[in-house]
Amino acid sequence: MSENRSIPKHVAIIMDGNGRWATQRGLERQEGHIAGAKAVRAAIRAAATAGVDYVTLYTFSTENWGRPEAEINAIMELFCYMVQSQVEELIKEGVRVKIMGERSRFPEKVLSQIDYIEESTAKGETLTLILAFNYSSRREMVFAAQAIARRVAEGQIKVEEIDEELFSRSLMTAGVPDPDLIIRTSGEYRLSNFLLWQASYAELYFPEVLWPDFTEEDFNRALDIYAGRERRYGLVIQEKEER
Ligand code: IPE
Ligand code: IPE
Ligand code: MG
Numbered sequence: 001m002s003e004n005r006s007i008p009k010h011v012a013i014i015m016d017g018n019g020r021w022a023t024q025r026g027l028e029r030q031e032g033h034i035a036g037a038k039a040v041r042a043a044i045r046a047a048a049t050a051g052v053d054y055v056t057l058y059t060f061s062t063e064n065w066g067r068p069e070a071e072i073n074a075i076m077e078l079f080c081y082m083v084q085s086q087v088e089e090l091i092k093e094g095v096r097v098k099i100m101g102e103r104s105r106f107p108e109k110v111l112s113q114i115d116y117i118e119e120s121t122a123k124g125e126t127l128t129l130i131l132a133f134n135y136s137s138r139r140e141m142v143f144a145a146q147a148i149a150r151r152v153a154e155g156q157i158k159v160e161e162i163d164e165e166l167f168s169r170s171l172m173t174a175g176v177p178d179p180d181l182i183i184r185t186s187g188e189y190r191l192s193n194f195l196l197w198q199a200s201y202a203e204l205y206f207p208e209v210l211w212p213d214f215t216e217e218d219f220n221r222a223l224d225i226y227a228g229r230e231r232r233y234g235l236v237i238q239e240k241e242e243r
Pocket of ligand 3: 016017018
């Protein structure tokens with residue numbers, strides 16, 4: 001690991017494989033989510049240590065409401081438990097938590113935990129942790145289009161003023177830099193409706209490890225792989241020749 005390797009400002013993770021991890025052990029899928037929560041702690045710690053500024057975790061997609069009720073309830077319970085058990089440590093570590101997604105459909109108990117964790121960690125300055133919770137990238141873009149259309153209809157902006165910058169600012173990620181690195185665990189090679197606009201120039205990494213087995217070393221390996229990538233943004237990069 002070289003000292004001056006480039007560190008991504010924003011790492012986004014699709015935490016996948018909890019169900020398979022549990023099934024392989026003859027356990028209920030819920031047990032996989034519980035085990036996955038421990039990997040969340042490891043990832044946050046590794047990111048903070050490395051100097052990453054933003055971590056976004058795909059926690060629950062809008063499509064995940066279609067799962068069996070018992071599994072959904074277990075995930076909601078786990079979220080509430082994690083808020084209560086982690087809040088002190090997160091404050092101590094300077095982690096600011098933001099929840100990104102639609103607030104409708106959440107039970108009252110979950111909504112109050114969302115407000116509680118956001119308010120109690122608001123002063124954190126080391127790392128911003130964004131939890132994509134009831135998140136759908138396509139719906140996020142539709143809402144942005146609606147918000148912009150409304151402003152046009154009200155005469156606040158002209159159609160010609162709609163540009164990439166305004167669209168970005170109308171998304172749920174407004175003010176957050178685009179992810180530099182997106183990691184998806186469990187050997188699945190897709191984005192599943194996650195940060196589709198924001199991922200335009202992200203580096204993608206798909207380790208085989210199931211999310212509950214993801215460790216700080218795995219996170220650091222991802223950073224090493226990122227540091228070895230060449231980001232070209234559609235340009236021709238001149239080779240640095242030593243003559
Ligand atoms: C990811 O693990 C966690 C959530 C979607 C909430 P999965 O539950 O999708 O695990 P697999 O893909 O079934 O193994
Ligand atoms: C994406 O994983 C959502 C989260 C990790 C929260 P899924 O397991 O739901 O995605 P698909 O169904 O494999 O595409
Ligand atoms: Mg999955």
